Amino acid sequence: MASQLLLLSMQLLGSPTSLALLLLSFLQGSVGVGAITFTFTNRCADTVWPGVLSGSGTPPLQTTGFALSPGESRSLYAPSGWSGRFWARSGCDFDSSGKGSCATGDCGSGQVECRGAGASPPATLAEFTLDGAGGKDFYDVSLVDGYNLPMLVQAAVPDCPDTGCLVDLNERCPSELRAEDGRACRSACEAFGRPEYCCNGAYGNPDTCHPSQYSQLFKSACPKSYSYAYDDATSTFTCNHTDYTITFCPQSTPSSGNSKNGSRRPSHEQLEDAVWLASLKASSGTGTVMAASWPVSIAFQAALTIAVVIMLDLQQHPVLVS
Structure with missing residues (x-):
């Protein structure tokens, strides 16, 4: 034929x-000049529904929301200069026509596709700006809007920093911050709305807005994640134009074996955790990552x-x- x-x-x-x-x-x-590959991997025990929100002035990606079964991976391709954020929705219930809602991270569209809507707090966010100042990519994992699922961000280049929140903060969440029957943990700003927690009004600058007892709890559990609005120094990372993997529940080992992308151990000692599972396979290098992300077509x-x-x-x- x-x-x-x-x-x-x-x-x-x-x-x-x-x-x-x-x-x-x-x-x-078809390849696209300067395109970056984002590969999403679900190691959670249940299906998650990643949401995608492109920044103002940057084009939308191939989808704004999709389902990801346990053990499954999917790649999206972003053009040079793209900026935006990713998160995982959990506890979703969508009917056969794709209509429904999610218990955490819901974007309010009433559909699997978020269509330009962001995550409703609390939600763990991965934020990217590609080809920013000096031609570098800037990326972070933020808990400023609260937390719903563990997340790990890894660059394809081994010497670029990993970042994320590996632990289950829902287990450590103070009762006054708990949301959705313990499936999410609100930020102090979301829970109380006070300017000293939200870094607005008289507290709208780094000189007056300081870490609170709640943001310090987040920071002690996840040292490389944003814990409050002015937590830039230890939370924003850069890398030269490369691909990225976003793993949800990186310490879990779902029963499904559909994932083709192994996840290397976090390169930063501050991301290490006593319960990191040895079953996570070591990365075979950037060449393998690039090959795996190349579309079959x-x-x-x-x-x-x-x-x-x-x-x-x-x-x-x-x-x-x-």
Whole structure:
């Protein structure tokens, strides 16, 4: 079938040269110049529904919300200069038409797709700005809007910092901050609305807004995550243009074996935790990550292009077979 399509294409285009040029052009357009791959992996015991919100002035990604079963991974591709945030919704109930809501992280769209709406607090957020100042990517995991699920962000480049919140803060959450029957933990700002917790009004600058007992609780559990609005110094990280993996419940081992992407141990000692599971496989390096994130359709296009080029070469330099 494939050979018949190839011959038909050659007849329509008039020559293998024309076909090769067309395929190469199409391949370049499909890959996208400077695109970054975000790979989402669910190690939670239950399905989660990642939400996607693009920043103002940046284009939306291929989807704004989707389901991710235990052990499953999915990749999205972001153009150069993109900014936005990701989070996981939990306890969702969607009908066959995709309508419904979630217990935590709900975006209020009433659908699986968030369609430009952000997460309702409390929710653990991963925030990215690609190709920012100095051409670097800036990224962080924020608990400023509270917490609902553990999250780990890893760059494909080994020497770039990992960040996230590996522990289950719902187990440590003070009773006054607990939300959704203990499935989420609110921030002090969300719970009490006081300016000293929200860093607004007279407390709207880093000189007057300081860590509270609640933000310090978050910080002690997750030292590399944002715990309050002015927690920049130990919470924002940079890397040179690379791909990223966002893992939900990184310490869990779901029964499903569908995940193709192993997760390396966090590179920062402050992310280490006594209950980190040895079952998390070591990363085999950036080459493997890049290969795994390359779309299958693009790989097929590349193979087809190579085949056409070989046929073109054979046509111009025929080989006699005895």
